Amino acid sequence: MSSVSTRNQFELLAPGGDLESIKAAIIAGADAIYCGLDNFNARNRATNLTFDNLNGIVRLAHEHNCKIFLTLNIIILESEIPALVRLLNKLVNTKIDGVIVQDLGLFYILKHHFPTLDVHASTQNNTHNEGQIAFLSKLTASRVNLSRELNIHEIKHLATVGRDEHNVLMEVFVHGSYCIGFSGLCYISSVKNGNSGNRGRCSQPCRDKYQTTNVGKDYPLNLKDNSAFSDMEALADAGVYSLKVEGRIKKSHYVYTVVDQWNQQIQRYCDNQAQLTDTSSLYTVFNRDFSNAYLQGNINKNMFIDNPRDNSVKHFSEVYSCTSEDKLQEVKQELYDKKTTIIETVDDKIRDLSIEKLPLHLSFRGQVGEPLVIDIKAGSRRHTVTSNEVLVYTDTSAIDHDALFTVFKAVSDYDHDVATIDDSDLADNVFMPFSVLKELRDQLNEWFRDGREWIAPIDTPQLEKTPLQQEAAKLSVLIANPKDIEVCKAQGVEIHYQLPDSLHTELKKLDKLFTEYRESSEEELVPWFPAILIGEHFEAAKAFLAQVKPKRIVTNNTGVAYVASQMGIEWIAGPLLNMTNSFGLHCIKEEFNAAGAFVSNEINKKQIKHIVRPQSFDLYYSIYHPIVMLMSRQCLFHQTVGCKIKAFDAKCLKGCKKSTSILTMRDAAFIIDKQKGDHNALYSQNNFLNTAIIDDLAGKFSHYFIDLRDIETQTHVAIDKAGLLAIFSDLVAGKEEAKQQLRDAVTLTSDAQYHKGL
Known part of the structure; x- marks a missing residue:
C-alpha cells in the first residue's frame, strides 16, 4: 500500500x-x-x-x-x-x-x-x-x-x-x-416495452421473470x-x-x-x-448479493443470481445458519431494526440541511453631493459598492423605496432573494440617473458571480439545410459469410462484411479476404466494424485499417472512427452509434470527417423527418435486420441451456457458436445467439422490416440497408438470399410489385419501432 x-x-x-x-x-x-x-x-x-x-x-x-x-x-x-x-x-x-x-x-x-x-x-x-x-x-x-x-x-x-x-x-x-448488456447498446426495454434505456426509461426487463429454463432458472438474465x-x-x-x-x-x-x-x-x-473487510453494512441495505468478477477478469456463472429482489435476509440467514422459522424471523427483525436505525440516523443528520434561497439585505445611504453607497448582506458575506456620481437634489423624481425595489429586486444569484431594502439612511429628495443605478446593480451581480463573466444566452444554432437526394438510393447489404459475396456481387449492391468482436484472432484471414476481393473486383468490400473492440482486438482493428487500407468502412465503435479519421479513410457511423439528431451528424462530419451515418431505428417518421443532413454526406437507414436487444460480455447460456465451461474467456469468444431462446411469461421468445468470434447477443423473435419509409421520406436517404447475416429468429423467409436480395433491389428501385413480393416471401416481421419512436 x-x-x-x-x-x-x-x-x-x-x-x-x-x-x-x-x-x-x-x-x-x-x-x-x-x-x-x-x-x-x-x-x-x-x-x-x-x-x-x-x-x-x-x-x-x-x-x-x-x-x-x-x-x-x-x-x-x-x-x-x-x-x-x-x-x-x-x-x-x-x-x-x-x-x-x-x-x-x-x-x-x-x-x-x-x-x-x-x-x-x-x-x-x-x-x-x-x-x-x-x-x-x-x-x-x-x-x-x-x-x-x-x-x-x-x-x-x-x-x-x-x-x-x-x-x-x-x-x-x-x-x-x-447490467447484463453493454451500456448504450441495450435495446431490450425499448423493444419489449417501448421504454428506451437510451432515453432513461429502462424498465429493467433483464430483471423480469421468464419461463423456467432448461437448467431451472426463472431469472436467466439477472x-x-x-x-x-x-x-x-x-x-x-x-x-x-x-x-x-x-x-x-x-x-x-x-x-x-x-x-x-x-x-x-x-x-x-x-x-x-489496513483496508476494511467487514461488508455487513453493505449487505444490510439493498443488494442482489455481490460480485467483482468483471473487475477480476473472471466472467463466471456465479455472477448470476436467480432472484432480482433484495438479498439481505437470505445473506444474513446464511451467515447465522438459520435452520428454523423462528431463527429466520429473528434475522428479519434484526435487519429491519438496523435499517430503521439507519433511516432515523440519516433523517436526523440531514434535517437541518436546507436548499432554500438565502435572504439578501440591501441598505442604501447618502446625502446630496455625496455618492450613493449600498451595503449588502448575504448570510455571512458582506460587500459595499459606491457610485461614481453624486446624489443631487430634486423635488419631482426622488429615489424612494419603490424605485429602489424596482431596480434592485434582480440583485441576486441563484442562491439568494432580496428580503429587505433599507433606505432609512438615504436623504429625502435625492436623485440619481437610472443608468447609474443599473451600473451599481450590475456591480453587485458581478460580486455574486465571484468575478465570473456573465455568459449571454444564445439562440438555437441554425444548420444549413440540404436538399433532398436527387439520385436514386442505393441498396447496401451486410453479410458475415464469404459464401454470400458472389450472391451480393451479382446484384451490384454495396457489400458490407461483418468483422468479428475477436478481430485479433481472425486478422490474417480477413486481410486475405479483403485483399483478394479488391484484386478480383472493381468494387470493394466495405468492412463493418462491431461496437465492442477491447484490448488486442482494438489493436487488430488499427492493424487491419493500416494493412487493408479500405476506401470506406462502417463502424459502430467511435474508437475505430477516430483511427479512420486520422488515416483519411471514409467512415460511416453504424446504427449502434444511436444517431438521432442533426447536430450528431454535423459533429461527426466536422470533427472527424465522417462520410455518412445510419439514422437510429429507434425513432419514427416524424422524428426522422426534420433531421438535417450535412453537405456531401450519405444517410443510411436499415429497412430489414434482426433486432438486436443487447450484447453481453457474459455467457447467456449458463442460465438457459447450461454450459460445461464455468467462465467466459477468450477461447469462448473465438470458438463458441450456439443459439437458444428464452420465453417471457406471455410466451414471447427472445433469441440468444452466439456467433464464432462475437459476444453473446439477445435478439427479438421477429426481424425488423420497414418498407413504408421509402415512400414516407422519399429522397431523405442515399442508402437503404438490409442485414442478411445468418441470425436465426422466428421470421420466416420463403426464398433464398439471391431471390430475397433481388426483391429488395426492386423495392429500392421503386418497383411497386416488390412490396407484395416481400410480404409473400418474408413473414413474421415487425416495424413497431418505426411507428412508436422515442
Missing part, C-alpha cells in the same frame, strides 16, 4: 436520485454527486430535480466541499434541441461543476457554444478502448466513465492513456447494479450487484480517479450507507491503514 496517496487523488462519486439521497451523500462524505433534472437524463424513474432545486443543491454541496454533476446522458431528438439550448443557457451561468453526456450532438453543441461547461462522458458511451478516449477527448470530455465489463488490467491501460496522452480522467463504477470494496488498492494502482456508486433510484439510507463505507475505505487507503 502506498504511503504517499492523498485524498484529492480520488473522487467518491455518489448517486442523487432525490433531494434526501443527495443530502445523505453529502453528510456521508461524498466528494461529488451526480443528479438529474426532470428532462434529458438517464434515470427517468428517479425523483429528479427542478432547476430551482438544482441551484440550492449546488450551494449546499459546495458548502460541504462536494461537487455536483448534472446528468444530460440521453440521446436527443431533433425537436428537443431548442429546449436543450434554453436549459444550457441557464446552466452556463450557474455554479454547476460539470455535465454528463451521451449524445454526440450534445457534445458538439457544448464544445462550440458552451465551452465553459465541464463535460464528462457517460457510461452510455460504453468506452472500452483508447481510440474512444481520443474521440471523446477531441469533443472536450475531461472525464470518461469506463465500461463496467472491463477488468483491472484493461482499466489500468486506459487510465494511463487517458492521463498521459489526453489529460482525461477515468471514472469506474465500484458499487451497485451490474446478475448480482457490483462491489469492488475489496479492490481499492488495485483501483488506486490502476490510476482510477473517480470511484462511482450506482443507484439513482435507491433510497437515502442506501446511499448514506454505501457512501459512508466507501468514504472510510478510501480514507484508510490514503492514510496507509
Whole structure:
C-alpha cells in the first residue's frame, strides 16, 4: 500500500436520485454527486430535480466541499434541441461543476457554444478502448466513465492513456447494479416495452421473470450487484480517479450507507491503514448479493443470481445458519431494526440541511453631493459598492423605496432573494440617473458571480439545410459469410462484411479476404466494424485499417472512427452509434470527417423527418435486420441451456457458436445467439422490416440497408438470399410489385419501432 496517496487523488462519486439521497451523500462524505433534472437524463424513474432545486443543491454541496454533476446522458431528438439550448443557457451561468453526456450532438453543441461547461462522458458511451478516449477527448470530455465489463488490467491501460496522452480522467463504477448488456447498446426495454434505456426509461426487463429454463432458472438474465470494496488498492494502482456508486433510484439510507463505507475505505487507503473487510453494512441495505468478477477478469456463472429482489435476509440467514422459522424471523427483525436505525440516523443528520434561497439585505445611504453607497448582506458575506456620481437634489423624481425595489429586486444569484431594502439612511429628495443605478446593480451581480463573466444566452444554432437526394438510393447489404459475396456481387449492391468482436484472432484471414476481393473486383468490400473492440482486438482493428487500407468502412465503435479519421479513410457511423439528431451528424462530419451515418431505428417518421443532413454526406437507414436487444460480455447460456465451461474467456469468444431462446411469461421468445468470434447477443423473435419509409421520406436517404447475416429468429423467409436480395433491389428501385413480393416471401416481421419512436 502506498504511503504517499492523498485524498484529492480520488473522487467518491455518489448517486442523487432525490433531494434526501443527495443530502445523505453529502453528510456521508461524498466528494461529488451526480443528479438529474426532470428532462434529458438517464434515470427517468428517479425523483429528479427542478432547476430551482438544482441551484440550492449546488450551494449546499459546495458548502460541504462536494461537487455536483448534472446528468444530460440521453440521446436527443431533433425537436428537443431548442429546449436543450434554453436549459444550457441557464446552466452556463450557474455554479454547476460539470455535465454528463451521451449524445454526440450534445457534445458538439457544448464544445462550440458552451465551452465553459465541464463535460464528462457517460457510461452510455460504453468506452472500452483508447481510440474512444481520443474521440471523446477531441469533443472536450475531461472525464470518461469506463465500461463496467472491463477488468483491472484493461482499466489500468486506459487510465494511463487517458492521463498521459489526453489529460482525461477515468471514472469506474465500484458499487451497485451490474447490467447484463453493454451500456448504450441495450435495446431490450425499448423493444419489449417501448421504454428506451437510451432515453432513461429502462424498465429493467433483464430483471423480469421468464419461463423456467432448461437448467431451472426463472431469472436467466439477472446478475448480482457490483462491489469492488475489496479492490481499492488495485483501483488506486490502476490510476482510477473517480470511484462511482450506482443507484439513482435507491433510497437515502442506501446511499448514506454505501457512501459512508466507501468514504472510510478510501480514507484508510490514503492514510496507509489496513483496508476494511467487514461488508455487513453493505449487505444490510439493498443488494442482489455481490460480485467483482468483471473487475477480476473472471466472467463466471456465479455472477448470476436467480432472484432480482433484495438479498439481505437470505445473506444474513446464511451467515447465522438459520435452520428454523423462528431463527429466520429473528434475522428479519434484526435487519429491519438496523435499517430503521439507519433511516432515523440519516433523517436526523440531514434535517437541518436546507436548499432554500438565502435572504439578501440591501441598505442604501447618502446625502446630496455625496455618492450613493449600498451595503449588502448575504448570510455571512458582506460587500459595499459606491457610485461614481453624486446624489443631487430634486423635488419631482426622488429615489424612494419603490424605485429602489424596482431596480434592485434582480440583485441576486441563484442562491439568494432580496428580503429587505433599507433606505432609512438615504436623504429625502435625492436623485440619481437610472443608468447609474443599473451600473451599481450590475456591480453587485458581478460580486455574486465571484468575478465570473456573465455568459449571454444564445439562440438555437441554425444548420444549413440540404436538399433532398436527387439520385436514386442505393441498396447496401451486410453479410458475415464469404459464401454470400458472389450472391451480393451479382446484384451490384454495396457489400458490407461483418468483422468479428475477436478481430485479433481472425486478422490474417480477413486481410486475405479483403485483399483478394479488391484484386478480383472493381468494387470493394466495405468492412463493418462491431461496437465492442477491447484490448488486442482494438489493436487488430488499427492493424487491419493500416494493412487493408479500405476506401470506406462502417463502424459502430467511435474508437475505430477516430483511427479512420486520422488515416483519411471514409467512415460511416453504424446504427449502434444511436444517431438521432442533426447536430450528431454535423459533429461527426466536422470533427472527424465522417462520410455518412445510419439514422437510429429507434425513432419514427416524424422524428426522422426534420433531421438535417450535412453537405456531401450519405444517410443510411436499415429497412430489414434482426433486432438486436443487447450484447453481453457474459455467457447467456449458463442460465438457459447450461454450459460445461464455468467462465467466459477468450477461447469462448473465438470458438463458441450456439443459439437458444428464452420465453417471457406471455410466451414471447427472445433469441440468444452466439456467433464464432462475437459476444453473446439477445435478439427479438421477429426481424425488423420497414418498407413504408421509402415512400414516407422519399429522397431523405442515399442508402437503404438490409442485414442478411445468418441470425436465426422466428421470421420466416420463403426464398433464398439471391431471390430475397433481388426483391429488395426492386423495392429500392421503386418497383411497386416488390412490396407484395416481400410480404409473400418474408413473414413474421415487425416495424413497431418505426411507428412508436422515442
